[in-house]
Amino acid sequence: MTQTAALTREQVINAEPGTDLNVMVAEHVFNWRRILGPDNDYDGPVEYGEVLIPPNMSEAHAYAMMPPRGRIPLYIFVNREWSSDMTAAWEVVEKLKVSQVTRNESGFSHSDLKYRVIIGKNQHVAYGDTAPEAICKAALLAVLDL
Structure with missing residues (x-):
């Protein structure tokens, strides 16, 4: 699991409705957690980053649900x-x-x-x-x- 930088009051107040604010809510209000995304796809090594997953989802289940190709965005599971x-x-x-x-x-x-x-x-x-x-x-x- 990775760790996120602390949010500031200004970041919260200035956040626009949409993906970024929804990600903040998922992570901090509903305690979703960050994991590192896959480092390989069908074509081999890929650039990877963090993925936010619900607290009741295992890393194995999250990996099984991720697309097999390309970079996975942080917000892939944030569907609210x-x-x-x-x-x-x-x-x-x-x-x-x-x-x-x-x-x-x-x-x-x-x-x-x-x-x-x-x-x-x-x-x-x-x-x-x-x-x-x-x-x-x-x-x-x-x-x-x-």
Whole structure:
């Protein structure tokens, strides 16, 4: 297993909804883990990197599911759109105690953003253009205590 560099508050706040934010949520909220991808394919040695796998998946099972050719992206198994789909974002809400989700509240410090989410007793606050984005960012801030 490999180790990832610690995320900063700025990286979380500035993350765009999509693959990168979903990878952060998988790894830090749902405890997915990084393994090294295959170093060989049918044509021989290949450039390889890390692959993020769910906590209940064995490395052997992950390797069996990977394509036999080419570089495998970090996010190959991340098939949930936590940061852009409200149905998927409910998984994050259920995993963590979401204290508050507010839409279009006057007095936002980020008035151009539509949603504010507060999580936990330490009141980790995040803003986003959509509720799923704000939920994911607040969850990351909470679990990383940023």
